[in-house]
Amino acid sequence: MLEKLLLSSYPLLGLLLLTLLGAALLAAALLSRQRAPxxxxxxxxxxxxxxxxxxxxxxxxxxxxxxxxxxxxxxxxxxxxxxxxxxxxxxxxxxxxxxxxxxxxxxxxxxxxxxxxxxxxxxxxxxxxxxxxxxxxxxxxxxxxxxxxxxxxxxxxxxxxxxxxxxxxxxxxxxxxxxxxxxxxxxxxxxxxxxxxxxxxxxxxxxxxxxxxxxxxxxxxxxxxxxxxxxxxxxxxxxxxxxxxxxxxxxxxxxxxxxxxxxxxxxSYTGISSAVKGNKxxxxxxxxxxxxxxxxxxxxxxxxxxxxxxxxxxxxxxxxxxxxxxxxxxxxxxxxxxxxxxxxxxxxxxxxxxxxxxxxxxxxxxxxxSIPRIEYAIEQLYIGGLFADGGATLLEKLEGDIVDPCMKAIVTKLRLPDLVKYILARILKYIEPRSAQTLEMLRGVKTPKRLWEQHTAVQEYQQEFIEKWRSxxxxxxxxxxxxxxxxxxxxxxxxxxxxxxxxxxxxxxxxxxxxxxxxxxxxxxxxxxxxxxxxxxxxxxxxxxxxxxxxxxxxxxxxxxxxxxxxxxxxxxxxxxxxxxxxxxx
Incomplete structure (x- = not known):
């Protein structure tokens, strides 16, 4: 669906992005084969x-x-x-x-x-x-x-x-x-x-x-x-x-x-396994x-x-x-x-x-x-927090594994180079705004300073929600x-x-x-x-x-x-x- 959308709307840019996407997926496939055990x-x-x-x-x-x-x-x-x-x-x-x-x-x-x-x-x-x-x-x-x-x-x-x-x-x-x-x-x-x-x-x-x-x-x-x-x-x-x-x-x-x-x-959460640990x-x-x-x-x-x-x-x-x-x-x-x-x-x-x-x-x-600032809460804070590492930990756990159909869409997006995610997000902004924002947040927060800012933003939103509740x-x-x-x-x-x-x-x-x-x-x-x-x-x-x-x-x-x-x-x-x-x- 994404391929059709890009090629019909932006033929030249679409071809360029699809070429980059294909190269990224090929590299991921080769890496997966190397770690097949x-x-x-x-x-x-x-x-x-x-x-x-x-x-x-x-x-x-x-x-x-x-x-x-x-x-x-x-x-x-x-x-x-x-x-x-x-x-x-x-x-x-x-x-x-x-x-x-x-x-x-x-x-x-x-x-x-x-x-x-x-x-x-x-x-x-x-x-x-x-x-x-x-x-x-x-x-x-x-x-x-x-x-x-x-x-x-x-x-x-x-x-x-x-x-x-x-x-x-x-x-x-x-x-x-x-x-x-x-x-x-x-x-x-x-x-x-x-x-x-x-x-x-x-x-x-x-x-x-x-x-x-x-x-x-x-x-x-x-x-x-x-x-x-x-x-x-x-x-x-x-x-x-x-x-x-x-x-x-x-x-x-x-x-x-x-x-x-x-x-x-x-x-207690001690003794419960997880694919991704460390998320705060x-x-x-x-x-x-x-x-x-x-x-x-x-x-x-x-x-x-x-x-x-x-x-x-x-x-x-x-x-x-x-x-x-x-x-x-x-x-x-x-x-x-x-x-x-x-x-x-x-x-x-x-x-x-x-x-x-x-x-x-x-x-x-x-x-x-009414839920306050719901788009901000879901896109910036929840998705941004869940994938603060750009999905690196999740992808690491999938190395050498068969990717299940229920995970293929998100794994494909996570494996895209950041530049491709950025360009795709800009293209999709006006026709698939939620998908565009997700792609943007899947790039991760990049620096410890931005991670701390993200944690602070979550705490501030929680207090905002509680204040509305109590009002x-x-x-x-x-x-x-x-x-x-x-x-x-x-x-x-x-x-x-x-x-x-x-x-x-x-x-x-x-x-x-x-x-x-x-x-x-x-x-x-x-x-x-x-x-x-x-x-x-x-x-x-x-x-x-x-x-x-x-x-x-x-x-x-x-x-x-x-x-x-x-x-x-x-x-x-x-x-x-x-x-x-x-x-x-x-």
């Missing part, structure tokens, strides 16, 4: 996964032989809080619960390809739990759970979908994995991600494409897409994801589950994913322990504040139907209007809010989540639309996702008139990405100020209750 590890990793899933099936069979009359359906239907209570009271055996989820996860994986590894040590952990006194049992005693691929588990790879990270098993469990196990949880599988995890599709050359359980032609989102798909189909009851630009929230919205993006340093402007954080809000609260309650602080002293010991979560005082809620940068789909806007009406009827105060005396904020689910391959074509989630990584606010409705036939009909705010390729691709979505889940984002996770969850619980009581959309 990394990709040679992929077939071995694929065979290891096959063996691991066979071991998982064997354990499920072994557990079933111990309880041949087991009916997993009633167990799988239990909410997490009730399941945890029954396990504590010994109304259910540890074996029956683990067996039920092992079997179900295997079924889900056959349909949507969401698992990357089986954590065979779960059997040993189950036996250890049985020896505990009742007084020693943690809040998640006996609860099987899933972990996103980058969570370090001893003797298992944390791949980030990269060949370079294969055959480098973790020497020990990460901090959060240790805390979860200390609380009695039984991590039993790892789940799929997009290559590098800087994508909201869910595909990599090692483990392939994960599918959306509601529509197999659509993506489950990313980068915690395997978690979203597994939870949505009931193959797990609790999972852990990570979020750099919406990676917990996008899969939750696409798959109809609940999630919480925590403030940076509320939960854009916060990467850990957070839970589940099938209701109470599950998220229980998980956070378990994680916010003194033990986590002991393992990672950089994380303050702030126990879960029950009085905030269970408060019933009316809230003062800001809302916006659009962020002003990407026009929402009809269903996204309707979900916010519906939720506002339900909240008002329940006695809460709802006030209109309206808001408790919380309600905004659209990006949904419904996109067709596979489209996230790379619709990067600008991720502004709905990435803004809050820049601000470092806690954000929860709550499903509130589904796409209606009327939403689909209104989509035919969708134009977008810029009329560019992103707007056209967005319309195509969300077409054919009748019946797919639609969510909203519930936002609080930094370190106010309990208030965020309390707001989410209110929205969840009201949405469930209002019935099916017409």
């Amino acid at each position: 990394a990709r040679d590890k992929i077939p071995k990793a694929q065979r290891r996964r096959e063996v691991a899933l066979q071991q998982m099936a064997a354990l499920a069979q072994h557990l079933r032989e111990q309880e041949p009359g087991l009916d997993p359906k009633p167990i799988l239907e239990l909410p997490l809080v009730e399941l945890a209570q029954k396990l504590q009271a010994e109304e259910l055996s540890l074996e029956s619960v683990l067996c039920s989820y092992l079997e179900e996860a295997l079924k889900v994986n056959q349909e949507v390809n969401c698992l990357t590894d089986f954590l065979e040590e779960c059997e040993e952990q189950l036996q250890a739990l049985k020896k505990l006194k009742k007084s020693e049992r943690g809040l998640l005693y006996g609860v099987p759970m899933s972990l996103k691929d980058p969570y370090d588990c001893m003797d298992h790879d944390s791949t980030c979908g990269l060949a370079q990270f294969l055959e480098k098993p973790a020497a020990k469990d990460g901090v959060l994995v240790k805390v979860l196990k200390a609380q009695g949880a039984i991590p039993f599988v790892k789940t799929n991600i997009p290559q590098t995890m800087i994508s909201y599709d869910c595909s990599n050359p090692i483990y392939g494409q994960t599918l959306n359980p509601f529509n197999l032609k659509k993506t489950p989102g990313g980068s915690s897409g395997g978690e979203g798909a597994l939870l949505s189909k009931g193959g797990s009851i609790l999972g852990m994801g990570t979020d750099t630009g919406g990676s917990i929230r996008l899969p939750a919205g696409f798959c109809g589950v609940y999630s919480l993006r925590t403030s940076k340093n509320r939960l 402007s854009v916060s990467s954080v850990a957070g839970p994913m589940a099938r209701d809000v109470d599950s998220l609260a229980l998980c956070l309650r378990a994680l916010l322990s003194e033990y986590m602080h002991q393992l990672d002293p950089t994380v303050p010991f702030i126990p879960f504040r029950e009085e905030i979560y269970f408060s019933t005082r009316p809230l003062r809620i800001g809302y916006c139907e659009s962020d002003g940068y990407s026009q929402p789909s009809p269903s996204m806007a309707r979900a916010v209007r519906l939720t506002c009406r339900l909240l008002q009827d329940a006695g809460h105060e709802v006030i209109s809010f 309206l005396e808001l408790d919380v904020l309600l905004v659209p989540d990006l949904d419904p689910a996109f067709y596979i391959g489209y996230p790379a074509k619709v990067l600008s639309s991720s502004s709905y989630t990435s803004l809050y990584n820049l601000l470092d606010f806690p954000v929860g996702v709550v499903p509130v409705t589904t796409v209606t036939l009327q939403d689909e009909e209104e989509l035919a008139f969708y134009k977008g705010y810029y009329g560019d390729s992103n707007d056209r691709n967005f319309k195509e990405a969300v077409e054919g979505s009748v019946g797919l889940p639609v969510a909203v984002q519930c936002i609080a100020l930094p370190w106010e996770e309990e208030l965020c969850l309390r707001f989410m619980k209110e929205v969840e209750t009201l949405a469930k009581n209002q019935g099916e959309p017409k």
Whole structure:
């Protein structure tokens, strides 16, 4: 598309730029061939996964032989809080619960390809739990759970979908994995991600494409897409994801589950792998994913322990504040139907209007809010911060690897010489302004002085946003989540639309996702008139990405100020209750 645009609009300049582009790509291809050994590890990793899933099936069979009359359906239907209570009271055996989820996860994986590894040590952990006194049992005693691929588990790879990270098993469990196990949880599988995890599709050359359980032609989102798909189909009851630009929230919205993006340093990030480390402007954080809000609260309650602080002293010991979560005082809620940068789909806007009406009827105060300087925040600060090194670290991790289709567009742009990026940005400025600005920011900040200026600008914008929030005396904020689910391959074509989630990584606010409705036939009909705010390729691709979505889940984002996770969850619980009581959309 870019080639056609350049040649039709500026023939001579277009030819020159395409020649430069071709030379740059040829050089990159030659370099990749010279370092091909990394990709040679992929077939071995694929065979290891096959063996691991066979071991998982064997354990499920072994557990079933111990309880041949087991009916997993009633167990799988239990909410997490009730399941945890029954396990504590010994109304259910540890074996029956683990067996039920092992079997179900295997079924889900056959349909949507969401698992990357089986954590065979779960059997040993189950036996250890049985020896505990009742007084020693943690809040998640006996609860099987899933972990996103980058969570370090001893003797298992944390791949980030990269060949370079294969055959480098973790020497020990990460901090959060240790805390979860200390609380009695039984991590039993790892789940799929997009290559590098800087994508909201869910595909990599090692483990392939994960599918959306509601529509197999659509993506489950990313980068915690395997978690979203597994939870949505009931193959797990609790999972852990990570979020750099919406990676917990996008899969939750696409798959109809609940999630919480925590403030940076509320939960430890030690022992979680990453393709790009060292970024200070854009916060990467850990957070839970589940099938209701109470599950998220229980998980956070378990994680916010003194033990986590002991393992990672950089994380303050702030126990879960029950009085905030269970408060019933009316809230003062800001809302916006659009962020002003990407026009929402009809269903996204309707979900916010519906939720506002339900909240008002329940006695809460709802006030209109507009996002300040959104173009500046996304283009200059978020993209500029994410690629402050010009993509050098990301490209280094991809050396010798197969570049997945979900990453090809951004990798191609990053590999362009800076001069080509600069000239292309100038050409595209008036016809593809968002693409032009992205190209400009992909050049990186160049000097330490400019990096410090960028960090300062992020801090100043955060304070500007908070001041506007406080001027309206808001408790919380309600905004659209990006949904419904996109067709596979489209996230790379619709990067600008991720502004709905990435803004809050820049601000470092806690954000929860709550499903509130589904796409209606009327939403689909209104989509035919969708134009977008810029009329560019992103707007056209967005319309195509969300077409054919009748019946797919639609969510909203519930936002609080930094370190106010309990208030965020309390707001989410209110929205969840009201949405469930209002019935099916017409």
